Amino acid sequence: METTIVAHYKIALAGSEQQFTCAEDDTILRAALRAGIGMPYECNVGSCGTCKIELVSGEVTSNWPQAPALGERDIARGRVLGCQSRPNGDCTVKARPGPQYVSACPPQRFAATLIEVRELTHDIRQFRFQLAEVVNFLPGQYALLQFPGVDGPRAYSMSNLDTDHACWDFQIKRTPDGAGTGALFDRVKIGDSLQIDGPYGLAYLRSDSPRDIACIAGGSGLAPVVSIARGVAANPAMDGVKVHLFYGGRAARDICGEDLLQALPGYGERFFFHPIISMPDADSAQQWAGKVGYVHELALEVLGATLAEHEIYFAGPPLMAQAVQKMLMQEKVPGGQVHYDAFY
Ligand SMILES: Cc1cc2nc3c(=O)[nH]c(=O)nc-3n(C[C@H](O)[C@H](O)[C@H](O)COP(=O)(O)OP(=O)(O)OC[C@H]3O[C@@H](n4cnc5c(N)ncnc54)[C@H](O)[C@@H]3O)c2cc1C
Ligand code: FES
Incomplete structure (x- = not known):
């Protein structure tokens, strides 16, 4: 059997004693996180720019040279995207690791x-x-x-x-x-x-928080909030926590997820599903007797001033995420209670 030998390189963090090993087919960001070093990141797919690092010495190859998060000014300043950069040899990089980026479960x-x-x-x-x-x-x-x-x-x-x-x-x-x-x-x-x-990802369930939870999702954002609701249901230490899941789509045929919440013990008492659609006329085949509007508006309508007392998790397409963020700022929800990974 043929064995492929993968080279491993040393990545040093400038100005600190920290270093880690990165395989030639891995990226600097992901190898750092595997080693328990909290390099900043968010999307992991070249779109947000949170993982920009400065290459002080050594060479890297980008998995995606056209990644939208890296501009010409970045390139001129020797910056690269940690999530896309594979090392060609030992490297030294300038980055600002933080404990909040260290995952309890290394990737x-x-x-x-x-x-x-x-x-x-x-x-x-x-x-x-x-x-x-x-x-x-x-x-x-x-x-x-x-x-x-x-x-x-x-x-x-x-x-x-x-x-x-x-x-x-x-x-x-x-x-x-x-x-x-x-x-x-x-x-x-x-x-x-x-x-x-x-x-x-950093938008994980804060199981040590006693606050009730508002999950706000649209379209492709259903999965993480369903997981969060399930995580609450499975954790006896969170018995007193209520979860409101707000889910928005364009038309009736886009709405799903209620059966997943109904399967949780305490549905209707602790777990609530609030669907809403924004374009009722887009689907004439299916009648809709429910709410019409945007999902962030529904969260505000249902929770009102108590929104700021909730732990908030949201996920979905960029336009929805921007609208939710704006609404949460207007309602003065403390930033530390808001958790999301932007979808691109
Ligand atoms: C943190 C996060 C969580 C997500 N969770 C979900 C989820 O649970 N469900 C869901 O349906 N969607 C989710 N998405 C969106 C999903 O990742 C895809 O963007 C979406 O499915 C469209 O992918 P596509 O390849 O079909 O579309 P495309 O338009 O072909 O590609 C879309 C994305 O792929 C990446 N990409 C494109 N070309 C390259 C390249 N050459 N190299 C590397 N990356 C490239 C870019 O990020 C681009 O925005 C999530 C996104 C993020 C960032
Ligand atoms: S984490 Fe690298 S661009 Fe988003």
């Missing part, structure tokens, strides 16, 4: 087998992957999935809990003309094995 790379696909709506499917062994994650975290024939991995949040038979579930919305979701929906079959890297 790992592994293969997993697709064992089940379930339709949730006309364009959202749940994909269940079987791992060889349990890999821990916190409710609300995400992983990177590499699809065959697609450049770069894509980020997807787990919707279940890590106690679920060594399986990771993802609820994925097909993006029109999307390379990754096109490959997953059309070409990946039951029994196929994919490379997964995770867990990542």
Whole structure:
């Protein structure tokens, strides 16, 4: 059998004693997080810019040289994206690690087998992957999935809990003309094995907070908030915590998730599902007797002034995330109570 030898390089953090090892096929950010070093990041897919570091010495190759988060000024200043940079040899980088970026569950790379696909709506499917062994994650975290024939991995949040038979579930919305979701929906079959890297993400359930929880999600953002609700239900120390899950779509056919919450003990008493659609006329085939408007407006209508007393988790497309952020600022919700990983 042929064995591929992967070189490992030393990455030193300028101005500190800290250093770690990075495999030539790994990225500097992900290797740092695997080593328990809290390098700042958010999306992990080249879009947010939070992972910018300065290359003091050594050379790297970018997995995605056109990544939108890196501008010409960055390049001129010797900055690179930690989430996209593979080392070509030993390197020294300038970064500002922080303890808040260290994951309680260090990310790992592994293969997993697709064992089940379930339709949730006309364009959202749940994909269940079987791992060889349990890999821990916190409710609300995400992983990177590499699809065959697609450049770069894509980020997807787990919707279940890590106690679920060594399986990771993802609820994925097909993006029109999307390379990754096109490959997953059309070409990946039951029994196929994919490379997964995770867990990542900072919008995980704060299980030590006694506050009630408001989860606000739109479209592709359902998975992490379902995982958070399930995490609360499974944690006896959070028995007194209520969870309101607000979920927005364009039309009636976009709404799903109520059955997932109904399965939790205490549905209607501690766990509440509040759906809303923004374009009732977009789907004449399905009647809608529920709320019409935007999901952030519904959260404010239901929780009113008590919103600022909640722990808030939100996930979804950029426009929705901006509207939620603006509303939370207007309502003076303390920043420390707000948790999200922007979706791109
Ligand atoms: C933290 C996070 C969590 C997410 N969770 C979910 C979820 O639970 N469910 C869900 O449906 N969606 C989720 N998304 C969105 C998802 O990752 C994809 O952006 C979406 O599915 C569209 O992918 P696509 O390949 O079909 O579309 P495309 O338009 O082909 O690609 C979209 C994204 O892929 C990345 N990308 C594109 N080209 C490259 C390249 N050459 N190299 C590297 N990266 C590239 C970019 O980030 C781009 O925005 C999440 C995103 C993030 C950042
Ligand atoms: S661009 Fe690297 S973490 Fe977002």
